[in-house]
Amino acid sequence: MAYKDFREFLEVLKEKGELIEINRKVALDLEVGKALRKSAAISGPALIFNQNGTKFPLVGGIYNSRSKALLAFQSNEEDLFKNVLDGLKKPIAPIKVSKGPAQENILTGEKIDLSALPIPKYSPADGGAYITPGIVVSQDPETGIPDLGNYRFQVMDKKTLSFLAQPNHRFGKHIAKARKMGLKTYSVALVLGVDPILAYTCQFQVSDTTNDYEVAGGLRREAVQLIPCTTSNVLVPAFAEFVLELEIDLTKNIFEGPLGEYTGYYTPGSLKPIANVKAITHRNDAFFQALLTGVPPTENHVLKQIPFEASFFNTMKEQFPTLKKLAFPLSGGVSFYLVMGLEPRFAGEARQAILAAMASNVRPKVVIVVNTDIDVHNSTEVEWAVSFRMQPEEDTIIVKDIPAGPLDPSILDSIPLDSRVASSIGIDATYPFGSIVDDGSNRDGSSNLKETKGVLYFKVAEVPGWQTYDFPELDKARRGS
């Protein structure tokens, strides 16, 4: 059974020792960030800050480790990928209901006060307090098809927020479209505290015409229940802890930022759109949510990794059927650095895979292809392949002037986000096509080849049978007796 809501997930985390409550005063200004970072650094528990200076408990770190991700997906590591891919293939339409707990409390007019919410400032040079775990529900201004995506919002005053929607993300595309249609305002919702699969759904890479609630339904194996906002026709999850109903002013900008970003560096401040809060609705005894972004790994990266890898695998597998696994490592911000494991069926196929990856909306800056004997998640194995299976002059490609990852700090910040182009490097670290590769079937040291001159010959110098070698002295030494 899918998790019904955020609270049910918190209960499971608590049961498994993955959530603790902090019952002393912790300051929203930088101290919450320190605590979240310290716990995440040891893959530690999620934290509930009960005394944060507001009446709402603040929950952070619920997506900070792989073990919590497995609890969210209700899966073990072995079955995870298959379960996720199965869910992606069977979308389930959402159900519209007339009311839900998300609107047990409705605050409008003078009652709207963002300073009454526990919104932390995470890094010292941040422009202010930031809502980082919020899910924007933005309906395509033309078709009405909803997108779910995580977007950060800076608090400007009691009723005003500003935000960044990168031009290659759907919310950014919706805003661009609304502007083009001549709209002066555009209504969206910012949702906090939802069942974990709904949160992970935001990061699946789907087409711009996909209804993300249907994707969530497929992944949950159960329809998401939706209610309309009180001030617009935007549909939001009925069991959310908080919903901020926003009206974006498409005519004005405000200075937003800087913010410590998922690249591990600050993005400088710049002029960005204004979002006016038209209503705040919340459950009784609602939980607010915190999420630390910054030097990888953080919750931001963990949240993206499973969805990015699964959806990208789905797309690439169609053209490259020998693709066995791929990795978007946390260190590359889960987008800038990609490793794919496949067996080229003909000369140049690894290169095709590199170019296909570079052409995707993820915009990886470094793409490495290795054979399937390499564990794509093990950087030592990947570096081993790069070191010995390729020749730089023949096996690297640099493609110039393609759309860049907009927040890459190695690009001049004076260039507008939608105008940033850069280069991407591909490394084909698979065995050169046509070379002779001893597959290990005769790792007893013998070789069918008596003479290898004139061909590229790779035989792994493995010590055969070491895994199953009976070694009682070592066992004894390790037991310390």
Ligand SMILES: Cc1cc2nc3c(=O)[nH]c(=O)nc-3n(C[C@H](O)[C@H](O)[C@H](O)COP(=O)(O)O)c2cc1C
């Ligand atoms: C915690 C978190 C915060 C994010 N904040 C932003 C943001 O402020 N602006 C942005 O453009 N993308 C942000 N992203 C990335 C997008 O949410 C994400 O990659 C998503 O896929 C949106 O693009 P799509 O709907 O076009 O697939 C964030 C991701 C995470 C996990």
